[in-house]
Amino acid sequence: MSTDLNDTHRPWLDPKQEPFIKIRGVTKRFGDFTAVDNVDLDIYKSELFCLLGGSGCGKSTLLRMLAGFETPTAGNIFIDGEAVANIPAYARPVNMMFQSYALFPHMTVEKNIAYGLKRDGLPKKEITRRVAEMIELVELGDFRQRKPNQLSGGQRQRVALARALVKQPKVLLLDEPLAALDKRLREHTQYELMNIQDQLGVTFIVVTHDQEEAMTLSTRIAVMDQGRFIQTGTPTEIYESPDSRFVANFIGSANIFQGHVITSTADHVVVRSAQDDTLQFTVRHSAELAQNTKVWVAVRPEKIRMLKDAPTTPGPNQLAGSVHDIGYLGRLSNYKIKLDNGKMIDVTHPNQTRPTSGRHLVDWDERVYLHWDSASAIVLTH
């Protein structure tokens, strides 16, 4: 995946680009329960798009509707211009990789991968060639004659990927592709998945509940809750500019202060804390907000600077408190700081120096002073 900011990599910014997949007004109800609630979404060719949400948010149901395992109660889905709502799963130009991988236990690796090609009635030579290519791509050469239960989790995952990709589908749906792998393997596989996607240019739609996975993998993320999209955007947009408290809390963690707008200018907003009158925040914000609007100021734990000495000049975005708890994670530490007004906030600091004689940068109950730049926090209106 390229980090190039060129617009060929961001087709969603180009109004002339035709979306490859169009989801239009799709609703899915199971009895009284609405799993997916009237959603619209555009996904462009060669995107690696993540549907992110907690369990029961409707992300899997949406994926299953794309695959053809569920029919929308209302609305339609267009893949490459074709309405697919009434096309059965076996006739769609879509393949799916299941969370459980769903490898055929009675078939060898080779036969699993060849399964889809055989259904297309391709000549034997062609099947053999393409299966061999795929086996090479996922580096399973030594395992071609093994049955799935003779493989490790990571190998199974690669067989499932190869089996889904060998038919060169227009779209590959991946249901929690990495959830069954352990952490180290998951990180490795993440990059592998991205490389393969980049090589083949297939559009990937990934369902995941793991926000880290979504952040590293995707070109764009749609955060889902209760059958609706809460926010759609690039990983950076979602993380740095969440537009609701839900997203701010769901993706990473955030310290949230409730307050009211005192003044609002073109480039910044001043907010007075609702909990503590003496506390004021200045946030750089482009939108105009009326005075007295109820807002929330959100600031990420890693964007807060922590000092042992009191600031020489008082200013906005300054807080003081004492260290309540320290979570040492090795490369970084999480601090829980109890503010003077009683509120608990999270601060994350990288451990840039080795602690000498076992002492941390700050200690339990030590008094600390917190501060952040006005550009580091954001104002949320809901």
Next chain:
Amino acid sequence: MKPSTVPASTPSLRQSSGRYLQTKWKGLIIAVPYLWLVLFFLIPFFIVIKISLAESIIASPPFSSLLNWTEDGALQLSLLFDNYAYLWEDELYYKTYLNSIKVAFICTLICLFIGYPMAYGIVRATPTQRNILLILVILPFWTSFLLRVYAWMGILADQGTLNNLLIWFGLIDEPIRMLYTPFAVYLGIIYSYLPFMILPLYANIEKLDMNLLEAAAALGAKPLITFLTVTLPMTLPGIIAGSLLVFIPATGEYVIPDLLGGGNSFMIGKLLYSEFNNNHDWPVAAAVAVALLILLVLPMMLYQNVQARQVGVKT
């Protein structure tokens, strides 16, 4: 922190201590049923073999003893294989064997064709429906087997329920002869043994991962192809188990051919009965029983062997 999945292979402490207890009690727990089988199955079976090797005499019991003291005080063992040779020489026996196998085979096949869709339907039903359907399958066991076969006599008789109904509907003018025909035997066996087909099939199909069927569909397999390439091979153990459970008892079935087939059906169970009770030829009857057992056990052992090898490959 995000919740992470616990690897399934890590046994918890409680599980491993449970396993320790298991090994301690395992021997004893297994010994009880084995003792039962030895006492009430293996020993009687050897007695039957013993009788099959004896000579029929008019006495009580009506067979000769294998071990005799000769006049010079030596122990003499006389084994008579004539009874087995007789089974081979007399057309009646092997034709009856073949007929039994034919009847059992056709019944097994029909049970499979009826039972498979039923088992599949039960698996696919909602949980409440599934329980009701399963109870309905098991319900006939609450009534005696004999009683149910007698009920069929009432249904199939010339003046029976079925004929009366058909006449009442005006479909036929004269009663159709159903009781004491091969049809009645087939019907009786299929009816009686169908649950034995459905239950193992149900247990097997229930374990089938529905994701596999979706995976096949996603890869372009139409429903019929999915069935043939995934469902059928995956449920083969259930098919084999169910078929054996129907085929084996059906081959030796005595009550159904006797009550529903009358004099027109020649199945080995009936032959055995008449050899034993009417002819009073215990040795031949015993030979018939042993031959039947060998006929049924050999293919089963073969199957077990194949299955064991498959399991061996898997692990």
